[in-house]
Amino acid sequence: MNRLVMFVALVLCAMAQAVLPSWTALGQAKPPLLLGGVLYYALTRNNSQVIEAAVIAGLLHDSLGLIPLGFSVIAFLPVALLTNNYRDRVFGDHWFTHVMLGVASAALVTFILYLLLVSSGARSGIRMPFVLSKALGMSLMGIVIIPLVFKCIERLDYLLGNVELKEV
Amino acid sequence: MSIGAILLIALNLPAPASRALKSMTREFIAPLQSLGASVSSRFRNAREAIMARGGLPEEHQTLRRELVDLQHQLLELEELRRENLLLRRQLNFVDRSPRELIPAEVLARDISGWWQTIRVDHGGNPAVRANQAVTTAEGLAGKTLEISGRTAEVLLISDPACRVAVEIGDKGAFGILSGQGLSWRGSVLCRVELINKNIPIERSDPVYTSGLGGIFPKGFLVGYIEDVTLDENGLHQSATVRPRANLSDLRVVFIVTETDDREDLR
Numbered sequence: 001m002n003r004l005v006m007f008v009a010l011v012l013c014a015m016a017q018a019v020l021p022s023w024t025a026l027g028q029a030k031p032p033l034l035l036g037g038v039l040y041y042a043l044t045r046n047n048s049q050v051i052e053a054a055v056i057a058g059l060l061h062d063s064l065g066l067i068p069l070g071f072s073v074i075a076f077l078p079v080a081l082l083t084n085n086y087r088d089r090v091f092g093d094h095w096f097t098h099v100m101l102g103v104a105s106a107a108l109v110t111f112i113l114y115l116l117l118v119s120s121g122a123r124s125g126i127r128m129p130f131v132l133s134k135a136l137g138m139s140l141m142g143i144v145i146i147p148l149v150f151k152c153i154e155r156l157d158y159l160l161g162n163v164e165l166k167e168v
Numbered sequence: 169m170s171i172g173a174i175l176l177i178a179l180n181l182p183a184p185a186s187r188a189l190k191s192m193t194r195e196f197i198a199p200l201q202s203l204g205a206s207v208s209s210r211f212r213n214a215r216e217a218i219m220a221r222g223g224l225p226e227e228h229q230t231l232r233r234e235l236v237d238l239q240h241q242l243l244e245l246e247e248l249r250r251e252n253l254l255l256r257r258q259l260n261f262v263d264r265s266p267r268e269l270i271p272a273e274v275l276a277r278d279i280s281g282w283w284q285t286i287r288v289d290h291g292g293n294p295a296v297r298a299n300q301a302v303t304t305a306e307g308l309a310g311k312t313l314e315i316s317g318r319t320a321e322v323l324l325i326s327d328p329a330c331r332v333a334v335e336i337g338d339k340g341a342f343g344i345l346s347g348q349g350l351s352w353r354g355s356v357l358c359r360v361e362l363i364n365k366n367i368p369i370e371r372s373d374p375v376y377t378s379g380l381g382g383i384f385p386k387g388f389l390v391g392y393i394e395d396v397t398l399d400e401n402g403l404h405q406s407a408t409v410r411p412r413a414n415l416s417d418l419r420v421v422f423i424v425t426e427t428d429d430r431e432d433l434r
Contacts, residue, residue, distance in 0.1 A: 015197060018276035018287070019204055024350040024416070028281035055174060063193035064279040064287075066313070066321065069186045070178035072280075077175075113282070123282055125328050130349070134281065 002162050006041060006053055009153045013037045014060040023141065027134025031141050032106045034061050036149030038076050039101050042083035043092040044154075044163070054080040067113070068122050075112040079105040095147045102142030110135040191316035194287070198318050201275040202289055209419065267385060269303070269422035270296060275319065284327035284347060285313070288421055292318045299383050301424040307389045307412030308332070308377060309421050320423070325390065326356040326415050333381035334360055334390055336407070337374055341367040345375065345390060345409060356415045358391065363405040369396045375409050385424060 013033040022028040034057045041053035058073030083101060090097050114131045117123040157163045181189065272288035290296045302309045302322045310324040323330045326347040334345045343360040350356055363369060373393040379386025391411040399406055 011197065011200075014279065015200055015204065015276075018201065018279040019208070022277065022281045028284075028350060030279065030281040034279075059178065060193065061279060063190040064197065064276070066278065066283045066285060067280055068179075069181060069189060070175055073175050073178065113280070117282060123329075126282075 001160065002049070003052070005157060005160055005162055006049070007056060009156060010034065010037045010053065010057050010060060013057070013149065014064055018064050023137045025133075026137025026140070027130050027132075029110075029134050029137025029141055031145045032102070032109070032138055033145060033149055035076065035079070035105060035109055035142070036102070036146040037153060038080050039083055039098070039105060039146060040150050040153045042080040043087050043090075043097075043101075043150075045084075047081075047084060050080050050084045051077065066122075067117070068120065071113060071116045071120075071122075074116060075109045078112070079108055095150075098147040098150050099143050102146030103139045106138035106142035106146075107135040110138050187314060190314065194316045194319050198275065198289065198316075201287070202273070205273060205275050205289075268295065268425045270425060272296075272302075272320065272421050272423055274418050274421065283329070284324040284349065284415075286310075286322050286324065286418060286421075287319050288322055288423075289318060290320050290423060293423075295425040296320055296423050297425075301377070301384045301388065302421050303388055303424060304413040304418065304421055306414065307391060308384065309413050309415065309418060311383055312423060322421065324415050325358055325411060326350060331381070332384050332390065333378045334375050335378035335386075336360070336363065336367075336369055336393065337376075339367050339369070339373070341369060342378055342380065343407070348408075350416065356411050357394070358409045358411060360393075360407045360409055361399075361404065363396075363407060365398060365403065365405045367405075369393060369405060369407055371395060385426075388424075 013036065017030055017033040020031050020033075022030045038050075038053050038057045042050045045053070054076040055073050058071075058076045059069065061067065061072035061076075062069045083105070110131065114126065118126060154163070178186075270290055270293050272290040274286050275289050276287045278285040288302075296312065296315055298312055298315055300312045302311060308325060310322045310327075310330055312320045313323050314321040324347065325332060325345065326349060328347050328349065330347050332345040333342070335342050341363050343363040345358050345360045348357045348359055360375065371393055375390045375393065377384040377386060377388040377390060389412050391409045391413075394408040394410050396405055396407045398404075
């Protein structure tokens with residue numbers, strides 16, 4: 001059940017991310033919904049489930065675009081594992097943690113993807129100002145989107161009996 | 169360990185297998201996306217209907233007038249087409265394959281924002297293949313890239329990776345058009361390079377596909393010239409082009425296919 005909910009949540013995140021418009025002024029940044037899903041599982045689950053979430057999210061991300069298969073998994077995995085590693089040392093339930101995670105991880109994922117795309121030759125002619133503005137756009141969207149994704153998946157988990165709703 | 173193996177396999181999959189896997193995922197998600205696109209389209213239509221309520225009778229009259237005009241033009245064009253076909257036959261020219269426009273609903277945009285692409289639902293039409301021109305009622309939109317059973321990935325002309333052989337007006341000036349991405353205001357600009365410097369190009373000159381590249385058929389309107397500059401080396405001209413199609417708000421596009429049946433002159 002837990003895994004099914006994770007899969008459904010990530011598919012919904014992918015669909016919404018594909019449909020929502022990009023922020024043209026800031027490097028055509030897209031709302032980082034899939035990343036939000038990965039971060040949610042990184043903060044709330046054990047290591048193996050975190051890796052599963054990163055792999056599913058990465059493969060979905062690549063399948064619904066032109067990014068070569070597997071690249072987004074490489075971008076999501078370090079962020080997810082790093083977050084999971086330090087989850088006991090942060091206030092995992094607090095919105096401020098989600099905001100800060102959103103800012104940092106959205107930028108990191110953008111840079112990793114940029115390096116992978118350019119080094120593999122999958123995308124050429126990307127200028128650094130574009131990448132910087134995209135990272136900024138992703139981070140700014142992460143501030144709003146990632147806490148929202150956390151709340152939605154948490155609610156879904158609660159409704160389906162996967163977790164107990166915590167008192168805040 | 170097993171995750172590492174999955175990752176290694178995913179990264180080293182041969183191109184056809186990778187395409188098949190991507191195609192499977194897209195097929196799985198396509199019905200849900202289609203539903204989402206339909207709901208969003210209904211909302212948008214309802215909003216537009218409410219906003220335009222006051223001007224509806226006038227708009228209706230204008231559209232009726234335009235319809236009559238277009239019907240007259242169509243009759244004239246049909247006559248010209250027959251005449252053209254007859255003359256081509258007399259000159260022993262090879263008949264052009266008739267074109268078919270397959271309508272496709274826009275389902276989504278590129279999920280990552282690294283490319284300028286849209287995903288369209290072509291309804292599983294078997295005539296749709298990779299590298300076919302995609303147009304709108306206003307002008308050229310792009311070309312098909314990856315095809316799955318029901319959907320197709322379309323690379324828009326605003327993407328720097330999309331290159332189109334173009335002709336400027338009827339001046340005999342040719343060039344290669346490529347996208348410049350989106351400006352911070354969301355407007356789309358393209359650039360035509362390698363234009364003969366001796367041919368005078370002016371602002372508002374129309375830009376059409378030249379048919380020389382092999383993907384885009386001749387004669388599709390791309391957009392209009394915004395400004396013209398001489399290249400740094402002084403050998404060619406370059407021009408900025410504003411695409412005619414509204415690439416940031418595409419809802420329905422047409423995939424241009426060529427049917428195999430040669431047209432008979434009746």
